Amino acid sequence: MLASLAGMALIGWADVPWIFISAAGLYGLGISPIWIYCLTKVKEESRGAQMGFLYMIWLVGLGSGPVVLNLVLVHSEMASYWIMVLVSAGAWLLSLMIPKEAHAEVAAVPFRKQLAVLGTHLKDMRLLLPGMILQTLAAGMLQPILPSFVKDHLGMASWQYTLLLLAGGGFTALGLIPMGRLSDRLGKKWFLVVGFILFGVALYGLTLGPVTVLAFVWAVTLGLSYAAVLPAWNALLAAYVPPEQKGLGWGVLSAVEGIGGLLGPIIGGFAATGYGEPSVVLSTAVIFAVIGVIYLLFPFRLFRGETPAQRM
DSSP states (O other): OOOHHHHHHHHTTOHHHHHHHHHHHHHHHHHHHHHHHHHHHOOOGGGGHEEEEEHHHHHHHHHHHHHHHHHTTOOHHHHHHHHHHHHHHHHHHHHHTTOOOGEEEEEEOOOHHHHHHHHHHHTTTTTTTHHHHHHHHHHHHTTTHHHHHHHHHHHOOOOHHHHHHHHHHHHHHHHHHHHHHHHHHSHHHHHHHHHHHHHHHHHHHHOOOOHHHHHHHHHHHHHHHHHHHHHHHHHHTTTSSSSGGHHHHHHHHHHHHHHHHHHHHHHHHHHHHHHOOHHHHHHHHHHHHHHHHHHHHOGGGGSOOOGGGOOO
């Protein structure tokens, strides 16, 4: 948290590109272990529900950040910067208050042994790896073009875009815990299938240039679909994380997903420049729908952690 605070503070002094890039890298290096640490604290017996709660907290911050900054940026860029610095400082101070009993004793395991165990698990889940990358790739493609797409092709003002974010993010946050509990009880397959296909359908609906009311309906659909996918997907991934190397396991899985997140914005930016922003949204809609169909046909007996009744 201290490293991420330093990176955020350094951005204010970035008068040349390399300083800005270094500050962003420092922030990323600092913040990335936090999520992994949170994942290791989730209990196996109620993983779907707890993952839903964890993602709800994460999305509340992720969704409220752009909303606040959209409002503040209109008046002052410097005020937006100081808000981010102060929030980062507050997060660091809160991390100092973690009770001592939360710090578990860590058994020293040779790194080679960790890699050997993890390699076995990655081999077991090799059929999942392409889907992991495609999901984050498609989401990353939307990042650089979404604000301008909403403005230029949906005809929305900045305040309407803010409300659109609130609608989508709000229904995601509200749906995560109940969706997580249901996936614990009913199994994960259909939450993934329906969630991804609906996500693709909603994105396709947005490419048709709907009226404002219908655009908000599609945003709510996106939010609920995301809420269905997240707890189920991460609960399934957890079955492949060695219990004795949770930190390393989640770190590697996050790195695999990060490949798509890294390439997505680059591909989306180039595609938008060459073919237009609606083509990027349409492409991601197709990718998500295809992922849903793949999981419909996927041999879910290969997933660990499912009871026979849940192997649909």
